[in-house]
Structure formats: C-alpha cells, structure tokens
Amino acid sequence: MAVYGIDLGTTYSCIASIDEVGRPTVLRNLEGTDTTPSVVYFESGDNVVVGAAAKDTAVLEPDNVVSLIKRDMGRDLTRPVHGFEYTPEELSAFILLKLATDARTTTGEDARDVVVTVPAYFGAAERDATRKAGRIAGLNVIDIISEPIAAAITYGVLNPEQDRTILVYDLGGGTFDTTVIALKGGHIEVVCTDGDHELGGADWDERLVEYLAERFRAEHPDAGDPLDDKQTEQQLRRDAEEAKKALTSRTQHTVRVMHEGRVAAVEVSREKFEEITKDLLDRTVEITGRTLATASEKGVSDYDDLVLVGGSTKMPAVAARLETELGLPPKLQDPDLAVAKGAALYAFEETFRRLLLQGAEERAEEMASRAGLSAEQQRQIANRQIKTVASRAFGIVVLDRANNLEQVAHLVHANDELPAARTEDFFTVNDDQTAADVRVMEQAGAAESAEVTDNTEIATGVIKVPPGKKAGWPIEVTFALDASGLLHVTAVEKETGERLELTVDVGGMSEEDVERSRAALSRVQVS
Numbered sequence: 001m002a003v004y005g006i007d008l009g010t011t012y013s014c015i016a017s018i019d020e021v022g023r024p025t026v027l028r029n030l031e032g033t034d035t036t037p038s039v040v041y042f043e044s045g046d047n048v049v050v051g052a053a054a055k056d057t058a059v060l061e062p063d064n065v066v067s068l069i070k071r072d073m074g075r076d077l078t079r080p081v082h083g084f085e086y087t088p089e090e091l092s093a094f095i096l097l098k099l100a101t102d103a104r105t106t107t108g109e110d111a112r113d114v115v116v117t118v119p120a121y122f123g124a125a126e127r128d129a130t131r132k133a134g135r136i137a138g139l140n141v142i143d144i145i146s147e148p149i150a151a152a153i154t155y156g157v158l159n160p161e162q163d164r165t166i167l168v169y170d171l172g173g174g175t176f177d178t179t180v181i182a183l184k185g186g187h188i189e190v191v192c193t194d195g196d197h198e199l200g201g202a203d204w205d206e207r208l209v210e211y212l213a214e215r216f217r218a219e220h221p222d223a224g225d226p227l228d229d230k231q232t233e234q235q236l237r238r239d240a241e242e243a244k245k246a247l248t249s250r251t252q253h254t255v256r257v258m259h260e261g262r263v264a265a266v267e268v269s270r271e272k273f274e275e276i277t278k279d280l281l282d283r284t285v286e287i288t289g290r291t292l293a294t295a296s297e298k299g300v301s302d303y304d305d306l307v308l309v310g311g312s313t314k315m316p317a318v319a320a321r322l323e324t325e326l327g328l329p330p331k332l333q334d335p336d337l338a339v340a341k342g343a344a345l346y347a348f349e350e351t352f353r354r355l356l357l358q359g360a361e362e363r364a365e366e367m368a369s370r371a372g373l374s375a376e377q378q379r380q381i382a383n384r385q386i387k388t389v390a391s392r393a394f395g396i397v398v399l400d401r402a403n404n405l406e407q408v409a410h411l412v413h414a415n416d417e418l419p420a421a422r423t424e425d426f427f428t429v430n431d432d433q434t435a436a437d438v439r440v441m442e443q444a445g446a447a448e449s450a451e452v453t454d455n456t457e458i459a460t461g462v463i464k465v466p467p468g469k470k471a472g473w474p475i476e477v478t479f480a481l482d483a484s485g486l487l488h489v490t491a492v493e494k495e496t497g498e499r500l501e502l503t504v505d506v507g508g509m510s511e512e513d514v515e516r517s518r519a520a521l522s523r524v525q526v527s
Helices: 052-057 088-107 124-136 147-158 201-219 230-246 270-276 278-297 316-326 338-357 361-370 375-383 511-521
Strands: 004-007 012-018 024-026 040-044 047-050 079-081 084-086 113-118 140-146 164-171 176-184 187-196 252-259 262-269 305-309 330-332 386-389 394-400 405-412 420-427 435-443 455-464 474-481 487-493 498-503
Touching: 004 088, 004 147, 004 338, 012 088, 012 338, 024 338, 040 052, 040 088, 047 052, 047 088, 088 113, 088 124, 088 511, 113 124, 113 147, 113 338, 124 140, 124 455, 124 511, 140 147, 140 338, 147 164, 147 176, 147 187, 147 305, 147 338, 147 386, 164 278, 164 316, 176 278, 187 278, 201 230, 201 252, 201 262, 201 270, 201 278, 230 252, 262 270, 270 278, 278 316, 305 316, 316 330, 338 361, 338 375, 394 474, 405 420, 405 474, 435 474, 435 487, 435 498, 455 487, 455 498
Parallel strands: 004 113, 113 140, 164 305, 187 386, 305 330
Antiparallel strands: 004 012, 012 024, 040 047, 079 084, 164 176, 176 187, 252 262, 394 405, 394 435, 420 474, 435 455, 474 487, 487 498
C-alpha cells in the first residue's frame, strides 16, 4: 500500500515516499529534478503545463502563466486565464496532479493516498482549501500537517536516540514559520508556533527585481521602465532568482538587464543584496523572538538545536544573523526536501496505525515488510504521538450591549493544544428574536484581537430561535479544532434541539463546487 508525502510549496513542490529499506525518498519528476516549480501554464483551456516548462514560458506568455498560488489559498478570489476564472484550489490541484502523475510514472504505483503539508501559520481556511485542492486532483488526502512538524519528523528519525528541544526556522519561497518542538521518547510535541504566510524567498527576489530595474533606469533614463513590460518583468524575475542563488556561494554576480534595445550590466554584490533585504530578515527575527517569548511563557527556555528548513535558508545572511541573535549554531536540515520526506514518513506511520486500529493486521504487516521495518520499529510507529497547537485564534461575532458594538469572542486561542474543543453559551439580544446569526471568525493579524476588523470571517450560518422568547435566550456554541487544524462549529438551541453545523467553505467553493471542479479537471491534459 503506497502512500506519499507532498510538500506543496509557494515556489517549488516535491513528493516523497518510503523506499524498500524504510527510508523517505524524494521522487524525481519526469524532468529529472527533485523539485517542481509551482508554476502553471495554460497552453489552452484543455492543455495545462506545470513545472519548469511553465516557468520558462512565463517570459513569453506572462498572461497565461500563474505562480505564487499558495499565497491565495483560503481567499475568495480567482485568476482569469483564457476566459476562465480559476480558484486557488483548482490551480493548486494542477500542481498536485503533476506531482502524483510523475510519481506514478516513476514507481509504477498509483500515487493517490497522500499527506500534504502547509505552513504552521496557515489557519483553518487555508488548510481546508489545501484539502479541497487534493480532492479536486483526485487524491485521497490522508491528512494535512504543518511543515515544521514534517521537518521535525525527519529530524527525529535521523536522531532517534536523543530527546531534544528544537527551534524550527522555516523560510520557504513564499511563507515563513518559526516553531518550538520538543522531541521526547520518539514523540513530537509542538510547544508554540508563529509566522507570516506572505513572507518568503519571493520577497527577496522582488527586492532584487526592483533594484535591477532602478539601476537600468539610472543608466538609461530616456528608456521606458522595464517593469512596465510584462515580458521584461518576467525575465527580470528569473534573473533575480538566479542571482539570489548565485550569491549563496559567490560574493558578486552580474545581471544583464535588457529592455527596448538597451542593455545595462548590473553588478550585484552579496553585501548589497543583504542591505536591500535587511528589513525582510529583520521581520523573521522579530517573529522568532515572539515565538521564543511564547515558549518561555509555557516553561520552555533552553534549546538544543536550531534547525533551518526551506530553500531560502541557504542565504548566508540567515544562518549568520540567527547565530548572532540566538547563540545557537544553525543546522541546515536538508532544507529543500526535509518537509516532503517528513510528510512521507507521517503518511506511512498514520496509514500503518489506522490499519492496526481497523484490525487489518495482515495489511499493516505487509506494509511494514515492504518497507523493511523491524518489529521494534513497528512498535515505535504504532506508539508515536504527535501533539500540535492552534496557529490562530477562532471565535464568533457577538454584540456588546453596553455600547452596541460588534466584537469577537474567541473560543480557541493561538497555541492552544490540539485537538481543542470548547463549548460556551451565547445569548439573544432582542425580545421575540426569531433567529441568530453565527459568524465564525479567525484571527487575521499577528495578535489576538476582539476587533472585528482584525479577524477574518471564515464561515457563517443562521439558527432558529423559538417564538416568544425574551432577550438573553441561550444558544450553545461548540468549537472543535482537530489535530490537523481543521475547524468544526456547532450551534444548538436546546429547547427545540435545532442544530446548526458549519463547515469552513472558503474561496466560494462548496462541496458541490469541488466535485464540479474535479470533473472538469479530469478532462484537462496536465503535463
């Protein structure tokens, strides 16, 4: 029974599985590389190209190429291409389908059962959107897990005999997370997490693009702005990414900026690059400081390791700055591939455990045998526990009768241990009220706030109130946030038993929309 782990990244994605000796292995795509650019090119309405070829085409046909899709997950928006409007879930599904199809070609086995990773700071809306993207791609999403947990699983497997407290600093192409994790007796416990899902390597690229364009304009003031031309802009983005990578091992790199028949050879030093991006690195350090402060409040103040995950942590300034700030020597833990490998390990372990719970010992034994696991390794897997925390606060909108203003009453708070469940009574405001709105809100900013504008509405519903009731009639509301960070909300009117169950449908995608998108995607050629 083959299962897979997928790191669905903002700029690059990859897929991994467990080999015949029990090791997590990243499967190369049909282009022969471990990672696939998270870029989608619509050659036509029914022919889609994903990966390196799509990225190359962005220079020639920028209007037909979509990238950085992950930053849109959980948002009610679409991207127009060839006269069609595509949701973030649908666009992500194309990437997932490319990974799964290439894996099937490589292994000869159907890559259907998967665990998909998300940034630790993703909330319920983004996680739900990711799960739906998997379903649209025709995959069975076993679970959604946070990227730092996946990295910690990889780290724990590589260091099985040691109990450690680690700080995971995860700077990817488009998102940033920092998470404190305790490894104890083979178990994994998330202490706290924080992050920014709109901060990543793409922002370093953007600064370099702006700098290159500025230097071109200074040298050719009579020429147009290269950023006003979509093709030139796309070429600059490619050049900026290549320059960033070059400057990880070199101190100088020259970029030729060409626009309107003019050329400017711009020499970029590592020092200059670090200067123009210093505030971005400062933001990651600030968030890391918040995380350490939260961990300290929970009684954790000593750390054994600082583990760097995500391709952007290869920039020399990252490790140097963190060692200066924290006094810990950073460890680059297979930064590009650790998350996918950890997801594959988790997918294997979770499937193995579920088979045992279902009484399917023979299938579990066959699965373990194929992976070459000893009886002791099987016992460890069966007993391993993973404890995580909520990334955001969740609540409902209530009316403060003292000032007649709406505010958010939070039932689940950021860094509450998961699964979390809380039930609380809320009360009607008016006499003879016939219904009550239940508006589910998720913390939007860095800190929990009762202000409605500091939260995002992620679900809404209406529950009936029996006639003739005075103001103050109770409605029982239960929030249940599961271990994957997916939210379930129930409201109950106790006299009649009237019950409202809310699911978090984001981006306007209902279950019916998901099925329609899945059927439509099955008719599209994806390569």
